[in-house]
């Protein structure tokens with residue numbers, strides 16, 4: 127019978143298996159300086175690790191995490207005193223490390239007042255966010271606040287009891303203003319274009335809807351942009367068992383990730399910041415070119431592989447990369463169609479592409495196509511459609527990008543190639559499946575229905591003949607011959 131292991135927590139920390147990296151600073155002396163909204167796996171594999179690296183030199187930057195939707199992270203980390211492990215995986219094995227930078231986790235639904243009081247406390251100098259694209263309650267095609275979003279309507283009616291990220295930020299900022307406390311810096315770490323500017327536009331707009339003077343004050347808040355990058359598949363029970371065996375303690379929610387990590391940060395923190403550049407982050411004046419590069423190269427490839435790979439019967443990205451036709455498709459997409467749209471002096475884009483292909487191939491990373499396929503209506507504009515617009519304007523080809531869009535349209539019908547059901551997760555899933563049901567198996571009707579979602583496609587793409595023709599041709603092939611044949615055809 128297996129001997130039960132202790133739970134990972136402060137008490138078990140000194141007795142973990144040899145070889146497990148653990149915090150070397152005095153955790154009991156760490157105080158909170160950062161509140162992080164959206165404490166999911168990505169944050170715990172990325173920013174929390176950089177902060178963990180820095181706490182040794184400054185103990186005043188501990189993180190208090192908050193979940194806005196589900197209490198599951200709190201439930202997992204509370205009995206662990208905020209400790210959790212990350213496991214860096216590559217072909218050579220799994221390397222565990224325990225992270226101590228998260229001091230506690232709050233559930234915004236049940237601890238709203240406590241969380242808002244902390245955000246209003248002068249010792250909090252940064253509020254960072256990974257609330258995913260949909261957490262911004264915006265129109266993804268324009269980057270503007272969606273005033274009709276149900277959470278925004280709720281938060282305008284109940285400003286003191288917000289449930290959206292913009293609502294939480296504005297209520298906390300308004301309390302600081304009332305108390306004469308300088309604002310915290312808002313740092314978005316989500317995969318949005320110009321994420322700082324986008325967050326600022328949305329939050330300022332929301333504040334102005336609450337009260338014009340508050341809107342003016344929020345305009346003075348700093349919203350640095352950041353480009354974040356690390357691939358983080360969802361944790362499975364097999365991962366939990368592997369980590370328990372490696373570290374010698376039970377961790378209810380370890381995080382699996384790859385060796386690669388990148389963080390480019392705009393240097394705009396009037397209230398101060400940890401010295402992220404000391405631990406590998408790039409602190410620069412202008413993040414936008416890096417964001418463009420990453421969203422179009424990595425995420426554009428990811429979404430294309432997710433939809434066309436899922437339809438082709440592949441469960442994991444590494445499996446998609448085992449199919450030569452898909453490799454040629456993604457290599458061609460980046461080289462022929464994305465790279466010419468990027469302006470990155472001093473960056474070797476060919477080397478960046480090759481490194482991405484290598485990362486996608488990582489056999490130890492079980493990254494589901496279905497996971498990446500989620501929330502496509504929020505992702506397509508910055509991952510594929512912006513590049514297509516640039517190519518249209520240049521009179522250049524975009525066949526592979528168009529296949530990515532067509533595969534998304536085929537995917538959101540909710541019916542797989544073998545007739546089985548696809549579990550489509552998207553804030554607009556019901557609307558899209560209704561459009562698909564009306565269109566039946568007519569590719570033109572499906573295209574016309576979906577392209578009419580102006581929050582995704584804007585007005586311009588719906589009216590563009592070249593775009594229409596190219597996507598419909600792919601849709602016809604996807605319905606007639608399937609995704610693998612479609613990848614092969616475009617691969618040449």
Ligand code: CS2
Pocket residue numbers: 317354355356357358424425428429497498499505
């Ligand atoms: C992925 C990203 O799920 C997705 O949509 O494309 O989470 C991706 O893994 C990260 O952006 C990598 O930095």
